[in-house]
Amino acid sequence: MFEKLSDRLDQAIRTLKGQGRITENNVSETMKEIRRALLDADVGFKIAKEFTEEVKTKALGQDVIKSVSPGQLLIKIMNEELTRLMGKEASPLALKPNGTSVVLMSGLQGSGKTTFTGKLALLLKSQGKKVLMVACDVYRPAAVDQLKILGEQIGVPVYAEPDQKNPVLIATQAVKQAKTEGYSVVLVDTAGRLAVDEAMMNEISEIHASIQPDQTLFVVDAMTGQDAVNTAAAFNQRLNFDGVVLTKMDGDARGGAALTISYTVGKPIKYVSTGEKLQALDVFHPDRMANRILGMGDVVSLVEKAQQQINAEEAARLQKKISKNQFDLQDFYEQIQQIKKMGNMKDLLGMIPGVGKAIKDMDFSDEMFKQTEAIIQSMTPLERREPEILNGSRRERIARGSGTKVQEINQLLKQFGEMKQMMRKMNGGMPGGAMGQAMGRMRSPFGRS
Amino acid sequence: MGFFDFLKGRKEKEALVQGLERTKEGFFSKIVRLVTGKTRIDDELLEELEEILLSADVGVATTIRIMKGLQSEIDRRKDLKPSDLQGLLRDRMLELLGEPELKNSHLDQTSSSTPRVVLVVGVNGVGKTTSIGKLAWRFKQAGQQVVMGAADTFRAAAVEQLLLWGERTGVRVVHQQSGSDPASVAFDTLRSAIASSAQVVLIDTAGRLHNKGHLMAELTKIRTVLNKAMPGAPHEVWLVLDASTGQNALEQARQFTAATSVTGLILTKLDGTAKGGVALGICSEFGIPIRFVGVGEGMEHLQVFDKEAFVEALLGGQASSGHANQA
Ligand SMILES: Nc1nc2c(ncn2[C@@H]2O[C@H](COP(=O)(O)OP(=O)(O)O)[C@@H](O)[C@H]2O)c(=O)[nH]1
Ligand SMILES: [Mg+2]
Numbered sequence: 001m002f003e004k005l006s007d008r009l010d011q012a013i014r015t016l017k018g019q020g021r022i023t024e025n026n027v028s029e030t031m032k033e034i035r036r037a038l039l040d041a042d043v044g045f046k047i048a049k050e051f052t053e054e055v056k057t058k059a060l061g062q063d064v065i066k067s068v069s070p071g072q073l074l075i076k077i078m079n080e081e082l083t084r085l086m087g088k089e090a091s092p093l094a095l096k097p098n099g100t101s102v103v104l105m106s107g108l109q110g111s112g113k114t115t116f117t118g119k120l121a122l123l124l125k126s127q128g129k130k131v132l133m134v135a136c137d138v139y140r141p142a143a144v145d146q147l148k149i150l151g152e153q154i155g156v157p158v159y160a161e162p163d164q165k166n167p168v169l170i171a172t173q174a175v176k177q178a179k180t181e182g183y184s185v186v187l188v189d190t191a192g193r194l195a196v197d198e199a200m201m202n203e204i205s206e207i208h209a210s211i212q213p214d215q216t217l218f219v220v221d222a223m224t225g226q227d228a229v230n231t232a233a234a235f236n237q238r239l240n241f242d243g244v245v246l247t248k249m250d251g252d253a254r255g256g257a258a259l260t261i262s263y264t265v266g267k268p269i270k271y272v273s274t275g276e277k278l279q280a281l282d283v284f285h286p287d288r289m290a291n292r293i294l295g296m297g298d299v300v301s302l303v304e305k306a307q308q309q310i311n312a313e314e315a316a317r318l319q320k321k322i323s324k325n326q327f328d329l330q331d332f333y334e335q336i337q338q339i340k341k342m343g344n345m346k347d348l349l350g351m352i353p354g355v356g357k358a359i360k361d362m363d364f365s366d367e368m369f370k371q372t373e374a375i376i377q378s379m380t381p382l383e384r385r386e387p388e389i390l391n392g393s394r395r396e397r398i399a400r401g402s403g404t405k406v407q408e409i410n411q412l413l414k415q416f417g418e419m420k421q422m423m424r425k426m427n428g429g430m431p432g433g434a435m436g437q438a439m440g441r442m443r444s445p446f447g448r449s
Numbered sequence: 450m451g452f453f454d455f456l457k458g459r460k461e462k463e464a465l466v467q468g469l470e471r472t473k474e475g476f477f478s479k480i481v482r483l484v485t486g487k488t489r490i491d492d493e494l495l496e497e498l499e500e501i502l503l504s505a506d507v508g509v510a511t512t513i514r515i516m517k518g519l520q521s522e523i524d525r526r527k528d529l530k531p532s533d534l535q536g537l538l539r540d541r542m543l544e545l546l547g548e549p550e551l552k553n554s555h556l557d558q559t560s561s562s563t564p565r566v567v568l569v570v571g572v573n574g575v576g577k578t579t580s581i582g583k584l585a586w587r588f589k590q591a592g593q594q595v596v597m598g599a600a601d602t603f604r605a606a607a608v609e610q611l612l613l614w615g616e617r618t619g620v621r622v623v624h625q626q627s628g629s630d631p632a633s634v635a636f637d638t639l640r641s642a643i644a645s646s647a648q649v650v651l652i653d654t655a656g657r658l659h660n661k662g663h664l665m666a667e668l669t670k671i672r673t674v675l676n677k678a679m680p681g682a683p684h685e686v687w688l689v690l691d692a693s694t695g696q697n698a699l700e701q702a703r704q705f706t707a708a709t710s711v712t713g714l715i716l717t718k719l720d721g722t723a724k725g726g727v728a729l730g731i732c733s734e735f736g737i738p739i740r741f742v743g744v745g746e747g748m749e750h751l752q753v754f755d756k757e758a759f760v761e762a763l764l765g766g767q768a769s770s771g772h773a774n775q776a
Contacts, residue, residue, distance in 0.1 A: 036509050036716040042695030045504045109718065110574025110691060110748070139746065141582075141613035142606040149605035149627075221574070225506040225695025227723035248573060251658040253697035276573075276603075 030074060031056050041254035041293045042287035044229040048256075055081055075294065082290035086258055088268040092283060093120075093215055094242065100179045102186045102211050104171075106204055107219035108233055109192030112247035114143065116219055116273050117148035117189040118337040119281040125156055129184040134174040135160040136207065137191035147189055154278055167191070168206045175211045188213070195234030205238050216241040217270065220257060222249045228257035229264050243270035246284070250274045259291050265364045269343050322423050330384040332416065333376045374402035375412055389412055478618035484531035490523055493533060498538060505726035505763050508696050512731070515541045545733040546756045560639050564596070564642045566650040566675055566682040568635075569715075570668060570705055573656030576717035576743055578607065580689055581651045582614030583751035589620055593648045593669045598638025599624035600631040600671065603655040611653050618748060621645075631655065631667065632674040639678040652683070659704030668709050687740060688710070689715045693727030711735070719744030720750070724763045 023430035031052050038048035046336030057079050095101035103120070105113045114137070121131045133151055135158055137143035144160050171188050178186040188211065193200035208216060218232065218241045235241060243286040244261055249272045258269055269284040318335075321327045376384060383390055390398075390413065392406075399406045495516065497771055502512040518541045520612045523529055529537075566586070571577050581597060595697050597615060599622055601607035608624050615622035623638040635652050642650045654671065657664035675682040688711040692699050705711050714732075716725050719742045739754040 039503060039509050040696055042506075042697070045500060108693065108721070110576060112574060140610070141617070142610035145609045146604070153605075195719070196720075196722055221691075221693070223572070223691075223694045223697040225693060225698075225723065225727065226504050227506075227693045227721065230722045231693070248658065250661075251572070251697065252660045252700060253695070256695070359508035 018088060025058060027420070034074070034078065037295060038256060038259075041256035041295065042223075042225045042260075043256035043293065044260035044264070047229070047260055050087075051081070051259075066272075076427050078294060079287070079290045082259060082293060083286045086262045086269060086284075086289055087286035088262065088266065092270060095185060100175070100183050102175055102178075102188065102210060102213040103213070103436045104188045104211065104213035104216045104224060104239075105190055105219055106216060106239055106241065107192060108194060108221075108231060109140075109220045109245060112193060112217045112245075112273060113192065114146050114150070114189050115276070115278075116245055116247060116271070117147065117187050118154060118156075119273060119278050120149075120271070121156045121187055122154045123281055124185050125154065130182065131156050132174065132178045132181075132183045132186045133158045134171060134186060134188045136170050136188055138165050138167055138170070139191045143189075143191065146199060147153050150278070160360075167203065168210055171207045172210045172265040195231045201234070201238055208239050213415070215243065217243055217245050217413060218261075218267070219245045219247060220261065222246045222255040222257060222272075223251060223253040224257040228260040232261040232265050236267070241265075241267060245269070245273060246273045247273040249282075250280065254293050254295060255289060256293055259293060322420075325420065325424060327420050327423060329376050329379065329387055329416065330383045331383075332383070332419075333373065333384070371402075371404060371408065371414060375404055375409055387416065450608060460523075474736070474755040484534060487531040488707045490529060490531050490534065495519070496536065501764060502726065503716055505724035506695050507726035507763075508699070508730050510727075511545070511730040515545070515729075531541040535764070538764065542760045542763070543756055545729045546760070547732050547736065547738060559597065562681065563646070564639070564650045564679075565648065565684045566639060566642075566652065567677065567685040567687055568652045568654065568668075568671065568675065568683040568709065569687050569689060570654050570709055570711070571656060572658050572691075572701055573604075575656065575689045575691040575694075575699075576616045576715075577601075577656065578610050578614065578653050578690045579746060580687075580715050580717060580741070580743055580751065581611070581653050582618060583748050585614065585620040585652055586618040586748040587751060588649045588651075589618060594653065595620045595644070595649045596638060596642040596645070596647045597622045598650065598652040600638070601653050601655040602627055602629050602631050602634060607653075607655065614748075632671045635671045638677050639675055639682060659701045659708075663774075665704060665708040668705075672709055685712045686710060687713045687715050688737070689717060690722075690725070690728065691714050692718045692742075693721060693723035693725065696727060698727040699730055699734070702735055702737065706735055706737070711737055713738055715739070715741045715743065715751075716754070719762075720744040725759075726763055728735070728759075738774075 034055060035048050035052045038051060039045065043051070043138050055074070058081065072282050093103065095103075105117055106356075107113050117133055121133050124131050133147055133156055135144040135147045137147075144162075148158045148160065150156075159170075160176065161170050161173070163174075164170050167190065174188070175186055188207070190204060190207065191200070193204065195201065196259055216239050218235050218239075220228065220232070224231075244258075244267055246255065246258055246269055249255065261267070262269065269286075269289075272282045272284050274280045274282055318327070318331060321331060375398060378398045379390075383394065383398075390409075395406050398404075399409055402409075483494060487494055498519075499512055499516055502515060502602065503509070507515070519534070519537055522537055534751070556656060564728070569577050569581050575743060575775055578601065578748075585595045585597055599608045601610045605627070608627055612622050612624065614620075623634065623641050625634050625637070631654060639650055650669070652675070654668065655664075657668070659665065672683060672686075686705075686709045688702060688705045690701065694701070702711070702714075714728065714737055716728055716739055719725060732735065732739060739756075739759070742752050742754055742759070744752055745748045
């Protein structure tokens with residue numbers, strides 16, 4: 001299903017080969033492919049059509065330089081065009097420098113507003129802001145509890161009124177109180193609502209009118225299909241929102257809704273939400289999104305994510321060790337800790353195009369590290385540094401200490417040796433990548449399921 | 450009375466239609482507008498039909514399939530008029546949706562072994578918990594004794610959410626603390642249901658994105674554990690899909706089916722403007738029937754799937770593109 005667009009284009013362009021220039025005749029088949037790719041990525045029907053026309057106009061008459069294939073050239077044009085369309089200046093959040101700023105969340109049911117509210121609160125708090133979250137979803141069972149629990153987890157207070165059924169009053173009261181108590185930001189979470197639900201749309205308009213938010217955000221699921229155009233337009237018409245938040249971007253949806261919405265309402269995408277952990281919030285990169293819509297993976301994000309977690313110094317130290325063949329079990333143990341911090345290895349690797357399928361059946365969960373960790377923990381520092389000294393009696397002691405069998409230790413050591421070799425060969429690759437691949441090889445000692 | 454009998458009997462077309470058709474226009478108005486005044490079937494007309502399908506999230510592959518079928522019919526029968534297209538299109542789509550009892554359905558009407566266990570799965574926020582609440586109410590209305598299991602131990606306040614549904618519907622909820630092992634909650638639920646001779650067990654699970662292997666493996670574990678508590682359980686695995694989801698729903702169906710052998714679909718949020726057309730491709734590709742549709746947030750807002758009504762709403766509503774309105 002998600003074969004790469006560049007492959008498909010190259011197919012379509014085969015007819016174009018030998019022709020030095022993109023012309024009306026030779027480009028039409030290719031345009032069909034492009035339109036199809038956009039539709040597969042859930043770009044709105046009408047927008048896909050218009051966009052394809054635009055790309056065609058831009059491409060016509062362009063000389064095909066020898067060094068790039070016509071397919072590559074087209075992709076470049078598309079990429080630029082998509083990036084331009086989605087790249088409306090995205091100031092993260094326009095908040096007042098002093099006083100209390102108010103941010104209102106809006107969106108459909110299940111789009112991820114509450115979780116995002118928690119994430120944004122955490123982010124703002126880490127920037128030193130005094131944040132208050134307001135629970136205005138009085139409809140969905142336990143929605144208020146959900147926000148309260150998130151508040152507890154991140155240490156941000158939540159304003160709620162258990163006996164108040166009118167969210168307009170709750171929001172108004174909360175903002176008033178926040179101002180007197182000197183909060184710098186108030187985040188108002190609201191119930192999910194359908195754009196065609198008049199009563200509910202009136203309600204959020206009222207909330208909007210009475211609290212006069214500095215920023216109104218439209219929270220939308222990255223998996224949204226053709227309906228994005230209707231919904232975004234309807235919410236925008238009511239609220240004239242300031243920006244968009246794309247959620248569940250850690251899934252594998254191509255996210256054409258991002259283009260649809262940018263195109264339809266012309267508002268910037270301010271944040272992308274990329275996981276269930278409350279830290280999983282990113283700013284939006286239009287160029288990466290363009291790649292993703294075109295089915296070319298989000299390699300840059302992946303690399304950055306890996307880099308964030310493994311600091312450069314540490315990476316350099318390891319690199320050196322690996323190249324000198326000094327990578328030992330202690331380093332390995334530390335690497336496991338690093339990888340565990342990165343979140344799920346598989347999720348990260350899955351972002352690389354083509355890799356997702358290959359690792360589908362591998363078990364990359366934290367569980368898989370447990371046995372290995374236990375074994376290494378039962379070793380002395382010397383043994384970790386110089387596994388060669390592990391004779392039979394040492395291995396038996398370790399097996400007892402870690403609750404494993406000697407065979408399992410043998411296997412771990414054997415595979416560790418192999419992994420070291422492999423890491424040396426791949427020396428110079430991406431930190432997470434080399435490790436990940438080497439680990440993939442090692443799955444038998446961990447993988448019990 | 451067979452356990453699932455009531456699923457088959459009742460036709461709630463009216464209500465479904467009402468839920469599906471929140472747009473101002475009536476049924477078929479769009480197609481009717483397209484074909485009136487036309488004397489012959491031309492490319493333009495076919496393109497507009499294609500647009501209706503694509504704008505309803507049917508997806509390129511399935512749309513091509515439908516249009517090819519239509520085209521060969523047109524080639525075969527020279528006497529076809531534009532006004533015949535509507536019926537032909539509908540037939541093609543109904544075909545894709547398949548028969549109510551498709552190959553993957555494990556509905557065993559004759560078996561008297563109870564409780565019957567339904568595991569409910571899906572990505573985050575699609576409406577699993579809400580659907581379970583509605584199902585519980587429905588089964589209870591049908592005279593069944595129901596137990597719900599709060600195996601979403603991950604999302605904040607997910608257990609509380611189900612407990613409130615329990616209060617609302619008067620159905621017992623088995624739960625543990627947030628953060629506990631979901632498989633153990635599932636096990637407890639089934640054990641307790643057996644002990645109290647309940648007839649239906651509905652297990653709620655945490656939302657999970659289908660590309661997260663470790664979370665998908667957790668579902669497999671829940672399955673295994675349920676089977677341990679009662680051989681043959683779960684009897685049904687229902688995948689909840691949000692009608693506003695685009696082509697990614699296909700991937701969801703693929704991965705969830707691989708991990709848990711899905712036996713039925715629940716398509717939620719059809720009370721909005723989204724049409725849920727991606728279900729056509731899913732039903733035909735995986736042979737999984739749609740069991741229910743969600744048309745609101747109240748406990749009565751769950752309808753037995755009626756494929757005729759679904760297709761009619763899919764074709765009848767206003768397409769997202771404005772330009773067809775001129776006709
Ligand atoms: N309009 C509408 N909203 C729904 C429907 N089903 C669920 N919801 C809403 O979607 C949101 C997410 O539902 P929930 O059951 O918590 O999803 P879960 O995360 O899959 O368990 C809630 O606000 C529900 O009220 C439906 O059929 N129509
Ligand atoms: Mg839930």
